Amino acid sequence: MARYLAGRFAQALLVLWAAYTVVFVILHVLPSDPITLQLSAGGADISQLTPAALHDLKARYGLNDPVGVQYVHALWHALHGDFGMSLTQNVSVGSLIADKLPSTLELTAVSLPLMLVGGFGLAHLAVFVRWRPARTLLARLPAVGVSLPQFFVGLLLIQLFSFSLSWFPATGSSGWRSLVLPAVTMSLIGASMLAQLLTRSFDDTWREAYIVTAQAKGLSRGTVQRRHVLRNACLPALTLLGILLGYTVTNSVVVEAVFSRNGIGQLTQQAVLGQDVPVVQAIVLIAAAGFVLANLLVDLLYSLLDPRVAHAAGTG
Template identity: 40%
Template sequence: MSRYLIGRIGQAVIVLWAAFTVSFILLQALPGDAILIKFLNPELGLGPEQIADIRASYAVDTPIWTQYAHSLGNFLTGNFGYSVHAGVPVSHVLLANLPSTLRLATFGFLIAALLAVAISFLSTLIGFSWIRAVIQSLPALFISVPVFWLGIMLIQIFSFQLKLIPVINPGEWEALILPVAALALPISAPLAQVLMRNIDHVLTEPFVAVARAKGATRSWVLWRHVTRNALLPTLTIAGILFGELLAGAVVTEAVFGLNGIGSVTQQAVGNQDIAVLQAIVVFSATAFVIINLVVDLLYPVFDPRLRSKREASA
């Protein structure tokens, strides 16, 4: 394994540890107590002794350092603890809800990427200046629309007015259309903006003039010379936008009433279910770190200039 890769994985481990520690401190500092919320309910009729037993079984009254060391050790071995509210292991809660969120996020991201590429290439290729101006103004519009509002508007228009997509019991894939759109539009905007700027920049490079002098048409130059060079810097932005995607999924799932990590997060906040929240933070951080590591490792695949440098430093 190359030195570079070892270094990058080391960084990733430190980031994850920091994410765990910071979220642990913040969650402990929150007022409120999940156990009391759930078990102090008079209808349950539990006595103080029984509650003390429950508290002991969750080990919430041991010193904070012990709790920290204990739960860090558990996380390292893949044990995320128990959800106080649901009374099942946190890993079960996550696994049950992960697939739907993953599906939403993946489609959201793919559509966002397609939209960004379409917007930026159309704005370069289209000859009519007013159409070009309209297309170029789309990202600014998309970026300024809040996800929750967009979601509500999409439901209003497509479900209630046009009646294209049923609100109650839509088909599995039908149900995905509007949430994906609500998630994709705001994420496509920064991608499109960066891509448009990159394309403009690459078009002024001397090698584009050389390609034109060979007799290449505008679209030949765009596809064979501009695309790859313009997409390269966009990779990093795409990795960072992944964080945006997770945040967007929480809101989208809430607006569209979907099950998933987003709705679990929302409920866990309401119930102060700290173990669940802690696991979600660490899970999100892990996903974010892995995506960005993959992005960095992909660079040399697309950019030959980085290959030799890394080989030299390997």
């Protein structure tokens, strides 16, 4: 097991390095210049800026160095937790993220339980209910949820629950009421994907021989579902859950833009549009770290739920 964990940790470091490097390369091959974008956004007349002044401004952020030198410096400082200064807001990247991250984590903390309850609950009902029309309807609902774009769902919820019913605010980040609609929007696709996978997994598990044996012992359908079907059928869903957790930052970009929430998603959008390289790199690294950590936890849960995985890891 120790060898297995060491290998997974090495893979995690490789993923983080690759994510950081790819983002650096992509942002530096773009034809636009972050300093020019910053000056244009501030209303400055770039044509009147002398070459010496522009050179000094780029030198302030280290943009006059060769790309390879910039990469080595940025990577070295990132290893020490220093992501430099924002090119567009002229403050440290660390302070920006520290200011925006709590709002996104708060949204994630609410949307994750909704995603789990919705996904597992819908799949459980789709398999447990015996009336065919209801069972067919419940099995088709996840496909509808996956097909709906997040921005459309968000706008629909705003129209219904904010403008028509006035139950929840349409925008903002203050109070628990402002979390409800963004959390539902953010959890819908994840819950639908989980429900799709779990429904198929539940159906396959119900056909296993040991399930027939459990029923032959006189156990009720609900008892068999809880004790035997659920534990074995949820293993494939754990992998999907790890992937969905890694997409938190990606999903928050759309959700926070629709609901005007002041979080990491909104910061990501601003940084990409302004070609703010240090901010984008820091956010991507945080998202990659969350993705890697979530998948590492999923691997550990696999070994707890399925002893064969732990045995293979210890003997591999």
